[in-house]
Amino acid sequence: MVKSASLEGLRVLEGSRAVAEAVKLCRAQVISAYPITPQTHIVENLAEIVADGELKAEFVNVESEHSAASVVLGASATGARTYTSTSSQGMALMSEVLYNIAGLRLPVVLSCGNRALSAPLNIWNDQQDSIYVRDSGVIQLYAEDNQEAVDMHIQAYKIAEDHRVLLPLMVCIDGFLLTHTFEPVYLPTQGEVDAFLPAYQPLYYLTPQSPLTMGAFAEPDKYMESRYMIHQAMERAKGIIEEVAQEYGRIFGRYQGGLVEEYQVADADVVLMGMGSMVTTMKVAADEMREQGKKVGVLKLRAYRPFPAEAIRRALRPGVKVAVVEKAISLGGLGITTGDLCSAFYNQTYRPYIRGFIAGLGGRDISPTSLKQIVNRMEAEVEGGELEFIGLNRELLEEG
Amino acid sequence: MTTISRSVKPLIAPGHTACTGCGLLLGARLCLEAAGKEIIVTFATGCLEITTSRYPESAWEVPAIHSLFENSAAVASGIEAALKVLGRSQEAKVIAQGGDGATADIGLQALSGMLERGHDILYICYDNEAYMNTGVQRSSLTPLAARTRTSPIGPSSWGKSAQKKDMPAIAAAHGIPYVAVASVGYPPDLQRKVKKALSISGPKYLQVHIPCPLGWAHDSSLTIKVAQLAVQTALYPLYEMENGAITSVRQVSRRLPVTEYFKHQGRFSHLLRPGAEAEVAKIQAVADANAQKFGYPPIR
Structure with missing residues (x-):
């Protein structure tokens, strides 16, 4: 429910633009995306934002969604706040890497502009693509409208990067119905978001100052414990999702639900x-x-x-x-x-x-x-x- | 016997689980030690991964990440981008590693993307010319007529029917500043190339020939000799390309016929039997073409 009564900060934005602005406000540092199969305007907008110097970030134009997810994986492992987005076939192609990101416990945030999977080829909205990666260990949140999409992205980093969670998080926004639709949206100020979402503090990251190995393989006597720990983190995330939504509500005056x-x-x-x-x-x-x-x-x-x-x-x-x-x-x-x-x-x-x-x-x-x-x-x-x-x-x- | 003195702490620790005489672990160790410890490395699924990183143990003395089979170059791209945006580029050079399958087959797309985008990364392909970790299946870098489990010998097969893919040429076609081919048979040459690559900014591609006693079916004491024979027969010329032009070739004083290379390796043993002359001639022709291209002497 939108409680803000004032028109201050209210802008009429396309859903994709609104999400791009939210990602900018979150100060994503490495952004990687593939433009097709299919994409929304989110990453085009972010490319512009980076090119205009409004966001200090590396924008990596990759040759597939598989590499988009792999780039943010590597960047997150190095200690950067990361972002990617995709939908439909791109999500399917990315799926192998999403399981891997979750297993490596990297708090990558991505958006899915929900669309149908082929065949028949169909570029329009349904939610089969995000459901396809349901079991990957990626937290999935679904936005009802573009205001919630904005707020959810800001909450997403806070949830994913919480050391009690450390899992990737996907914000799902219906393709076209939200991504291509103009709606009035309140955008918080940079100062407000900075206060709510401090810089990412990785628990571990790749650096010669403290060499560690990420992505070791686990034999039958170790693998299950690793999967169990991801499941436990998912269970803990329930509390964190609610907690973060309520904190957001107190600060920004908008609470659209926690888990439900x-x-x-x-x-x-x-x-x-x-x-x-x-x-x-x-x-x-x-x-x-x-x-x-x-x-x-x-x-x-x-x-x-x-x-x-x-x-x-x-x-x-x-x-x-x-x-x-x-x-x-x-x-x-x-x-x-x-x-x-x-x-x-x-x-x-x-x-x-x-x-x-x-x-x-x-x-x-x-x-x-x-x-x-x-x-x-x-x-x-x-x-x-x-x-x-x-x-x-x-x-x-x-x-x- | 020549002894290579080791003045640095091993960056791949002893205790890894590679086979006796493994060319891969020798090659990787030589590369890392030439690079020094101010590096972050990625490694693809395969022998390099399985022999070095069984949880909770790790042979890596440098920060290292394994993600999947085909994305070593893309993960490295993300690391390099992160170092840049975090202002930590001076902290470490980035090295991506993969086997021949991870590089030339399943990971070729990710590698091409990395090279095209111009990341400051050294990509090292450890080429043992087949999928060894999974029990010796052919890759696109398996040479003509080599026997693997998926290019077997039979009444209607002489082993692999296709030529080895010219991966260094594919890398060079991206217009990158440095491409080099090296071999564990020549450690100082290999280490010089690693150092040179890391002194150049931008994407670099290094392909290292690494005999595999298991997959090539050679005696584990012959790893270095077999690697040297590949060079001496002109089947694996060692060279450097800078900005697209060949700038150095490691010369051989005496060029040997390809059968000298075959006779130590079970994967080529069918070529030494009577009736194999036509197949041998095809491979000799490959070597002769290499010799001509790289200015090797005639066979003596």
Whole structure:
């Protein structure tokens, strides 16, 4: 929720520009990106900012996303604050390195301008690309709007670089719907951000003054402990994400949730759960349905990894029905966050009725009308609660 | 026997797990000691990684990072960029390392990017001419007719059917200031080239020929001799290129036929059998072309 009442500091910016300004305010020192497969305007804006001397940073133009991630890996290991961004195929190409960055415990911050994966080739928004790297050890936060995207990037460095965490963090912002959309955005001042986010203090870094080896291999008697420690850091990150969001809220007057944001959840009969820009549409739909006497609430997942099972359980009262709306799918399996949500409740004394709805793949619109349709489907409990696709064109399917 | 005096502390410590007679660890140690300890190194997945960095042990006496198989050059690019922006460039030179597969196959793209962008990095390719760590599979730097597990000998195969990729020429085509080829068979020449490379600012490429007793199937006491024979037969000429032009060639007093090189190595043993003459002639032609290019004497 945006609480700033004054127009001071308010600018109308494209989402990509707003994110670039946030990264500048965070004083990223090494920025590396590949321009295609596909990219947003974020890095073009940052290239300009660096070229104009507004940010003292090395901008490394690489030949692939694999190298973009490798460059920020090397730079972070040397003690620099780093940034990269990508989406879609670029995220897939980067994925090998993302696992490695997490394993090396390097607090790289990156943005994913969420887009669909090929085939068919489709450059439009869904969230399959970030979900694809769900298990990499990269913290994933999803922004609802461009203001949250700005605030989330500033929080991201503070969370990732916290010595209790030391993990890479990906801020996910819906491609086009946010990255290419102009919205009014409050940008904090450099002084405010400097006070909130001091310079990166690495725990270890590469220097001849104190030689160390990073990236050793681990045999079966050591590997599992290393993975367990990453998992523990993820668990600790839950507390840090909440803590940093609250601190940010106190200082900057904006708190859009920590791990989750609850919107009219407390007394809701049906709760719509989602991530990213669809949450705004959900809030609009919920308001309209409440006017018609239907008690609908919205649960926004701000953090997807680590998965905030405890926060979700606290938010959802017994008897509530939850409709999970997903812009990604595990083909041949479940809706992915639907599976996460079911797991969060399976061993509990009460389990809400949960159903998954796949919507908005490859840039298809999720409208308030389609969300109302979903709520109507939820009112009658369907046996088995099987997965449903919203807005399929049956004529196209029959054409074969 | 010649003894090389060691005046510096080893920068790759004894106790690594490489095989007896390993050309790679010898080559890496010679390179690092020529460079001195004010360096930060990257190393790719492979024998250099597996023999030096088994947690919780490390043979590296300098700051060292291993990330993946194909990104040694890109990780080094990030290190160099970070040193620059942090005002620490004077603190260390950056050296990226990889085997022939990590350099010429899977990591070629990342290396090309590093060379094109002009980073101040020395890239060292340790060339043992196959994927040795995984049990001897052919790479694009495996020479013609060499036997590997994926270029086996059979009624319809003479070993690797393709030529060795001219990786130094590919590096030089990026317009970089320094490219050199060296060999563990000639340590002073190798160390001179490392020092020279590090005295030049910008991207540098050094390819070091490193016999592998396991993969080449030669006696582990013959590592240096086999390395020298590769040079003396003109199959592995040692030279330097500065700004695209060849500026030095290590001459040989007496050029030997390629069969002298083959006879110590199991990977070429099929070429010494009757009926292999046509294959041998193809490889001799490669050596002869090298000899002509680099001004070697005729075979005596």
